[in-house]
Amino acid sequence: xxxxxxxxxxxxxxxxxxxxxxxxxxxLYERRPDPRIGQPERGRSxxxxxxxxxxxxxxxxxxxxxxxxxxxxxxxxxxxPVDGPLDFQQYSAAGDxxxxxxxxxxxxxxxxxxxxxxxxxxxxxxxxxVELESQAGRMxxxxxxxxxxxxxxxVLGADGAGSAVREQLLAEGIVAEDVDFxxxxxxxxxxxxxxxxxxLDPGALHIWPRGTSMMIALPNPDRSFTCTLFWPSxxxxxxxxxxxxxxxxxxxxxxxxxxxxxxxxxxxxNPVGVLGTVHTLPWQAHGRTALLGDAAHAIVPFYGQGxxxxxxxxxxxxxxxxxxxxxxxxxxxxxxxxxxxxTEAIAEMxxxxxxxxxxxxxxxxxxxxxRIEHALERALPGRYVSRYELxxxxxxxxxxxxxxxxxxHQILGAVIAGAGVxxxxxxxxxx
Numbered sequence: 031x032x033x034x035x036x037x038x039x040x041x042x043x044x045x046x047x048x049x050x051x052x053x054x055x056x057x058l059y060e061r062r063p064d065p066r067i068g069q070p071e072r073g074r075s076x077x078x079x080x081x082x083x084x085x086x087x088x089x090x091x092x093x094x095x096x097x098x099x100x101x102x103x104x105x106x107x108x109x110x111p112v113d114g115p116l117d118f119q120q121y122s123a124a125g126d127x128x129x130x131x132x133x134x135x136x137x138x139x140x141x142x143x144x145x146x147x148x149x150x151x152x153x154x155x156x157x158x159x160v161e162l163e164s165q166a167g168r169m170x171x172x173x174x175x176x177x178x179x180x181x182x183x184x185v186l187g188a189d190g191a192g193s194a195v196r197e198q199l200l201a202e203g204i205v206a207e208d209v210d211f212x213x214x215x216x217x218x219x220x221x222x223x224x225x226x227x228x229x230l231d232p233g234a235l236h237i238w239p240r241g242t243s244m245m246i247a248l249p250n251p252d253r254s255f256t257c258t259l260f261w262p263s264x265x266x267x268x269x270x271x272x273x274x275x276x277x278x279x280x281x282x283x284x285x286x287x288x289x290x291x292x293x294x295x296x297x298x299x300n301p302v303g304v305l306g307t308v309h310t311l312p313w314q315a316h317g318r319t320a321l322l323g324d325a326a327h328a329i330v331p332f333y334g335q336g337x338x339x340x341x342x343x344x345x346x347x348x349x350x351x352x353x354x355x356x357x358x359x360x361x362x363x364x365x366x367x368x369x370x371x372x373t374e375a376i377a378e379m380x381x382x383x384x385x386x387x388x389x390x391x392x393x394x395x396x397x398x399x400x401r402i403e404h405a406l407e408r409a410l411p412g413r414y415v416s417r418y419e420l421x422x423x424x425x426x427x428x429x430x431x432x433x434x435x436x437x438x439h440q441i442l443g444a445v446i447a448g449a450g451v452x453x454x455x456x457x458x459x460x461x
Contacts, residue, residue: 031358034059034169034182036159037189040134041323041340043141045188047091048348050148052356057182058145059171061158061194066139077248077256078137079104079129079235079334081422087341090348097140100251103128108234109391110285118234119391119400123407123416127423129235129334131248133256137337159189162198164319184358185319188340191308193325204315211306212330212381213263219245219296221289223253229289230255237387238283244388245283257290260388266302305330307377313366317359320366322347327373332384333421335376342425343369375428379421406441414438 033049035042038060046056080101088094105128106120121127146153154171157178161170167182187195199205221229230236232249243265247257259266269275272294279287287293308328314320323340347365354360390396406414417435420426426434 031055031183032057032181034167034180034185036169036185036187036195037193037325038062038142038145038153038155039188039190040138040141040337041325041344042186042188043138043145044087044091044341045186045322045344045347046145046151047093047141047148048344050145050151051091052348052351054150056148056151057180058151058153059157059159059169059180060153060155061189062155064153064155065135066142077250077258078132078134078337079248080132080137081129081334081338083335083338083425084341085130086425087345090345091144093141093144096144097137098130098132100136101130101132102232102249102251103130104233104235104248106234107391108231108236110236110238110283111392112240112282112284117392117397118231119397120404122419122423123404127419128233129422131235131250133250134337159194159198162195162202162319164199164202164204165316167318183318187319187321187325188323189325191306191324191328193321195319196310196321196325199315199319199321202315205313205321206311208309209306210309211304212384214243214260214305215263215266215302216305217259217261217266217297217302218300219257219259219286219290220292221247221255221257221286222291224289226253228253228255237391238286239388239390239392240282241389245286246387257286260305260384269297272298307381309374309377313370314362317362320362322365327377329373329377329380330384331380332387333376333380335380335421339373339376339428342372372428375432376421379417379428379432414441 031054033054033056035045035056035058038058042058046058049056080098085094088097105125106118109117109119121129145151156173157171159169160172162185164185167185169180169185171178171180185195187193189195196205196207200207223229228249230247236247238245243261245257245259247255249255269278275294275297276287279293306328307330308324310321310326313326322343324336329336329339346369350361350365350368354364403416407416417431420431420434
């Protein structure tokens with residue numbers, strides 16, 4: 031069979047590796063030039079946090095050591111208040127588990143190289159999908175030398191949130207989409223190495239929570255940090271001069287200014303990205319054309335699960351092919367049936383985590399609840415596990431995580447309420 035994968039990003043490249051193991055003939059079509067040649071697009075990296083779901087996918091094709099060689103483990107959040115000391119909040123009860131910071135470009139290049147070296151895989155760059163007949167598997171691509179036609183037995187859209195495959199299926203009237211744009215944008219900044227060393231603790235994901243906005247920073251192997259501002263839409267336009275920018279950051283992010291000599295240049299010249307959640311129904315047509323990853327269900331990045339979720343899609347699709355004896359007509363509907371509830375669950379949790387990161391992590395009540403939660407995890411190992419650990423450090427289906435956490439939060443609420451009653455009783459006795 032001939033399989034066409036549109037999109038040679040993270041999902042498409044990983045998928046090509048999995049399908050090559052099945053002895054299938056795969057052609058990857060990518061609208062960009064080869065990203066391994068030339069400079070990456072400025073201000074569009076958003077470092078990734080690869081955790082257990084992504085690692086599980088990489089292990090299955092023996093790529094985890096190679097791909098993650100330059101990743102940096104982060105064992106918790108480092109909170110940067112406007113005033114006062116930094117506050118480190120570990121992710122796991124024992125403090126031994128970490129998510130892994132890695133450049134999107136580095137990860138993409140590693141997976142793309144693995145795919146292009148896999149037997150039966152061909153990669154076609156500068157091929158932008160402009161026409162698709164989903165039932166016949168016929169495609170037309172715009173290339174530098176003109177339009178090119180191609181056919182495949184199966185067409186898989188792994189071409190991201192702005193998927194051309196989804197656009198073609200929409201035009202055919204086969205799928206419907208609902209895109210919920212978040213009323214926030216993002217802009218990248220950078221913190222270079224200081225005298226050859228990290229300017230901040232590289233073992234943490236750094237957060238500057240500011241109520242209605244925030245900034246995060248993730249470490250890079252060259253000892254720099256990639257920072258991302260998440261501000262309400264339109265806020266970026268309010269700062270137009272070097273003086274305005276410096277005054278704003280001196281007031282709201284005072285510890286950043288000495289660390290970011292290119293702050294003004296980054297702010298003025300890096301683009302503002304948009305954020306949103308994509309809901310598509312259905313994900314497949316005719317048992318031979320399908321969407322997966324962000325093309326089917328893009329989410330906001332605040333749980334660090336976008337790539338992890340997409341990698342889990344690839345694992346599940348591979349599992350469905352195994353369970354159906356390689357029948358795409360049966361595997362594609364089965365894949366959607368198994369994954370939809372889980373992707374909806376992580377989309378919901380990612381939005382909730384934005385509120386937590388932006389508003390709650392600096393709160394004393396939040397810190398108390400986390401201490402109690404970690405204490406419950408230690409007291410009830412395996413029976414009480416935090417939402418963060420279930421999402422980031424397990425492959426428990428997202429929908430099951432959501433259900434389990436709702437039950438656990440009832441326990442946590444009861445414990446906190448009980449602690450409050452005891453505290454009030456002790457105060458009364460002292461009086």
